[in-house]
Amino acid sequence: MSTKSLVAELTPASKNKKKITPIQVLIYVFLILISITYIFPLLWVFNVSFKTNKEIFTAPFALPKDVTFDNYSFAWTAGRLGVATLNSFIVCVAALVLSMIIGSMAAFGIARMRWKGAKLAMTYFLTGMMIPVHCVLIPLFTRFANLNLSNTLTGIILPYLTFSLPITIFIMTGFFKGLPNELIECACMEGANIFQIFFKICLPLGRTGLFVTGLMTFIGNWNELLVAMVFISDESKKTLPVALSKFVGPHATNYSQMFAAIVIAIIPTIVVYCAFSNKIVDGLTAGAVKG
Amino acid sequence: MDKLLRNKKALAVFMLPAFILFTLVLFIPIVQSVYYSFCDYKGFTAPVFIGIDNYKALLSDKTFGIALKNSIFFLIFSCVSQLIVGLFFAALLTNIKVGRNAFKNIIYLPCVLSSAALGLMWMFIFSPKLGINQLLEKWGVEEPPLWLMDTKGHIILPMWIIAFVALWQYVGQSMMLYMAQISGISKSLMEASYIDGCTKAKTFRYITLPLIKPMIATAMSLNAIGSLKFFDLIYNMTKGGPNHSTEVLATHLYEQGFKYFKYGYASAIGVVLLVLCLIVTLFINKVVKTEQYEM
Numbered sequence: 001m002s003t004k005s006l007v008a009e010l011t012p013a014s015k016n017k018k019k020i021t022p023i024q025v026l027i028y029v030f031l032i033l034i035s036i037t038y039i040f041p042l043l044w045v046f047n048v049s050f051k052t053n054k055e056i057f058t059a060p061f062a063l064p065k066d067v068t069f070d071n072y073s074f075a076w077t078a079g080r081l082g083v084a085t086l087n088s089f090i091v092c093v094a095a096l097v098l099s100m101i102i103g104s105m106a107a108f109g110i111a112r113m114r115w116k117g118a119k120l121a122m123t124y125f126l127t128g129m130m131i132p133v134h135c136v137l138i139p140l141f142t143r144f145a146n147l148n149l150s151n152t153l154t155g156i157i158l159p160y161l162t163f164s165l166p167i168t169i170f171i172m173t174g175f176f177k178g179l180p181n182e183l184i185e186c187a188c189m190e191g192a193n194i195f196q197i198f199f200k201i202c203l204p205l206g207r208t209g210l211f212v213t214g215l216m217t218f219i220g221n222w223n224e225l226l227v228a229m230v231f232i233s234d235e236s237k238k239t240l241p242v243a244l245s246k247f248v249g250p251h252a253t254n255y256s257q258m259f260a261a262i263v264i265a266i267i268p269t270i271v272v273y274c275a276f277s278n279k280i281v282d283g284l285t286a287g288a289v290k291g
Numbered sequence: 292m293d294k295l296l297r298n299k300k301a302l303a304v305f306m307l308p309a310f311i312l313f314t315l316v317l318f319i320p321i322v323q324s325v326y327y328s329f330c331d332y333k334g335f336t337a338p339v340f341i342g343i344d345n346y347k348a349l350l351s352d353k354t355f356g357i358a359l360k361n362s363i364f365f366l367i368f369s370c371v372s373q374l375i376v377g378l379f380f381a382a383l384l385t386n387i388k389v390g391r392n393a394f395k396n397i398i399y400l401p402c403v404l405s406s407a408a409l410g411l412m413w414m415f416i417f418s419p420k421l422g423i424n425q426l427l428e429k430w431g432v433e434e435p436p437l438w439l440m441d442t443k444g445h446i447i448l449p450m451w452i453i454a455f456v457a458l459w460q461y462v463g464q465s466m467m468l469y470m471a472q473i474s475g476i477s478k479s480l481m482e483a484s485y486i487d488g489c490t491k492a493k494t495f496r497y498i499t500l501p502l503i504k505p506m507i508a509t510a511m512s513l514n515a516i517g518s519l520k521f522f523d524l525i526y527n528m529t530k531g532g533p534n535h536s537t538e539v540l541a542t543h544l545y546e547q548g549f550k551y552f553k554y555g556y557a558s559a560i561g562v563v564l565l566v567l568c569l570i571v572t573l574f575i576n577k578v579v580k581t582e583q584y585e586m
Contacts, residue, residue: 027383028390034380035397037459042400045412060425102308109305114296121306128317130572132520134541135561138327138554139320162316165309184296194301223405225523226541230549241407245527248411255421258411265408273403277396280403284464285471 042266049259056255071260075247079257081264083236084243091153091228091239092221095160096214102161103168104176104210108198110169111176112184122173128166133159137230144231151234159227164217171286175209176202212283215276219269240265321565327558334552345559354535355560358543362519362564364446365539366571368454369461369518370511376458377465377510382495384466385473395470399463406460410527413456414439417528439529442536449529449537457524461517465510472506473499508579515571519564540564 048056049071051064076082106125110118140159141150149155179202187197203210225241232238238246244265247258273280295301328345330338349355380398384391401409416422417438427435441448476499484494522541525531531538531546538546540560548557 024387027387031383031387031390031394035394038397038400041412041416057421057425060421102312105305106309109302112296113298113302113305114293115299115302121310125309125313128313130516130568131317131321132516132541132564132568134520134522134544135324135565136317136320137544138548138558138561139323140316141549142554143320158312158316162312165313169309188295194295194298195304197295198305219403223403223407223523225405225407225526226545230545241405241523244405244407244411248414248527255415258415262408262411266404269403269405270400273396273400277399281395281399281467281471284467 045259045262048256049263051256053254053256056259071256072264075257075260075264079243079247079261080235080238081240081243081261084238084240085264085268087153087237088222088240091157091160092218094153094157095164095221096218098157099161099164099168099217100210100214103165103213104172104203104206105198106165107169107172108176108202111173112179112202122169125166125169128163129170133163133227137227141230150231151237153237155231156228156239159231160221160224164221167216168213171213171283172206172209174286175206179205209286212279212286215272215280216283219272219280222269324558324561324565327555328562330555330558332553332555332558334554338555341555345556348556349559349563354538354543357535358538358540358560359563361446361450361538362521362540362567364450365454365457365521366515366518366567369457369514370575372454372458373462373465373514374507374511376462378469378507380462380466381469381473382499384470386491395463395467399467401460402463404460406523407527409456409460410524413452413524414528417452440533442533447536449533453525453528453537456528457518457521460524461514465514468506468510468513469503472503476502504579508576511579512572512575515575516568519568519571540567 044061047063048060050067050069052066052068052070055062055064106121110122136159144150144155149158183201183205184197187201192200223241224239228239228242229245232242244258244261247254247261327338329340329342331341331344332338384395387394418424419435419437419440423438424435436448438452439449480498480502481494484498489497520541521539522545525537525539525542526545529537531542540563544557544560544564547553547560
């Protein structure tokens with residue numbers, strides 16, 4: 001808002017245009033307080049991550065006296081967060097791309113192909129949303145050990161991919177169902193085959209949906225801890241959330257490095273969130289509203 | 292065109308990858324897991340069928356009792372608190388115009404952040420010697436609370452702290468869902484109720500609330516499953532301690548299965564978790580009846 005309009009708002013002349021009731025003031029005060037509880041801890045983590053460990057014990061809430069980047073360089077190299085970030089990135093991108101392709105193919109089959117089992121198939125995939133990953137950990141773990149998949153990135157890409165499928169299929173089915181019939185008819189007349197219809201027409205039109213589901217699954221997998229912790233024990237294969245817990249030792253914890261590690265872990269999602277917050281909201285509501 | 296869309300071969304190409312993956316990575320393991328829960332299976336030996344012994348052992352396992360109690364506490368707390376606070380935030384935010392998006396985005400922000408990382412942060416803030424207590428000490432509080440190390444009471448303080456942290460982190464999701472639903476209600480309905488002399492509170496009670504009921508069911512089942520699955524925050528804040536008092540089903544399963552390699556026993560915990568998830572989802576969808584109104 002420019003200063004001019006702000007002044008206009010505050011002058012009595014505009015008062016009859018819009019009254020600010022005491023209740024509204026109360027709401028704003030309350031919301032600002034709430035926002036502080038959200039922003040402050042994050043800013044504080046950022047602040048402590050520049051301190052030395054000693055300073056954390058003496059004055060944890062003050063601003064750092066001498067800003068040091070040592071924590072970051074330590075966490076990144078010796079703490080192996082650099083490797084972990086790369087691993088996380090590889091795993092998430094692979095799971096993302098595969099789940100988009102496989103999921104939207106299945107969604108197309110359910111939404112557009114004419115066969116009797118479409119509803120049943122949908123139910124089959126949707127029950128996946130209700131099943132907690134904990135229940136399949138042990139069988140998967142033993143199976144992957146036999147297949148030499150434990151301690152490999154493939155070993156966590158597979159479960160990530162599978163658990164991303166239900167939401168992808170759900171949202172994309174909604175999208176494909178919404179496409180007009182004429183479009184496909186038209187393509188048919190022009191002699192396109194079914195794969196051309198899917199890859200050249202439906203998929204490009206569904207890219208908003210794909211983008212939204214992609215964001216959701218990427219963030220979900222980026223933050224996933226349990227599967228990664230169970231399947232990976234090799235230091236060089238660990239993903240970010242797993243690598244984080246290494247900073248907390250049973251006897252001594254170097255807190256300043258831990259905070260630097262926390263910042264490294266949450267910065268990527270904060271950036272993604274700031275860039276696409278509205279899309280993420282779309283994805284959330286699209287995933288929740290049952291069609 | 293009909294022929295094209297009924298093409299069985301093409302259908303197979305579309306459906307099979309997802310279907311195979313789903314069956315291999317999800318459904319067969321679930322069945323296996325149920326089978327293992329009836330087996331004596333400890334890591335390196337082959338599973339031996341022993342009937343319901345694992346479940347009997349669960350009943351006499353003290354830690355399992357604590358874990359179950361904590362999980363159910365967590366489930367009820369998060370369903371109720373997320374409903375009330377989420378709805379409250381949504382109602383406030385739909386009542387303001389300036390800055391609505393900013394507040395919405397701020398409150399939703401922690402939902403996309405790693406609970407593992409935030410768990411470490413809260414672990415520091417609520418540890419007995421650091422964080423908040425350093426402040427309290429400075430202000431001259433004689434005996435500051437032990438926070439995450441406290442073990443007194445029926446539902447101990449650390450569980451409350453974790454529950455509130457979880458509320459803090461995930462309430463944005465419920466709020467967002469309710470807001471989406473509320474903004475879908477047509478303005479004319481609201482205006483009609485104002486003309487009929489309703490106050491804002493009454494409009495909320497008699498117009499908004501019934502209309503967002505379907506969303507309440509959805510958001511609540513999301514919360515319920517989420518809270519039963521809960522692992523990251525607890526693992527990084529307390530690791531189930533002190534003395535197993537903040538253990539939940541997920542952490543107990545992890546410990547039994549992947550620290551002590553009692554696969555059979557851990558599978559039994561997994562089955563309990565799965566059954567709880569299914570029951571709760573069905574229950575919520577039955578209780579919160581979804582009447583469809585024209586919006």
